Amino acid sequence: METFFYCQSCDSKITIDQLALLNEGKCPSCGSIEGFSSVPKNEGDPFETVTVINDAELLEKSFEEGNQ
Numbered sequence: 001m002e003t004f005f006y007c008q009s010c011d012s013k014i015t016i017d018q019l020a021l022l023n024e025g026k027c028p029s030c031g032s033i034e035g036f037s038s039v040p041k042n043e044g045d046p047f048e049t050v051t052v053i054n055d056a057e058l059l060e061k062s063f064e065e066g067n068q
């Protein structure tokens with residue numbers, strides 16, 4: 001399984017191999033040096049989603065979907 005990293009500036013996806021080859025950590029897409037995260041910046045905080053859902057069934061459903 002491949003691990004991807006996401007630019008914290010433009011959210012473009014790169015592989016760990018590409019990350020290792022980056023020139024001074026600059027994003028190949030936008031040239032930003034903000035860095036990369038294994039989570040897309042627009043994905044949001046999963047705990048934030050949980051607090052929004054109050055219904056127990058919905059919570060269970062979202063938990064199952066998260067495990068797929």
Ligand SMILES: [Zn+2]
Pocket residue numbers: 007008009010011012027028029030031032
């Ligand atoms: Zn970028």
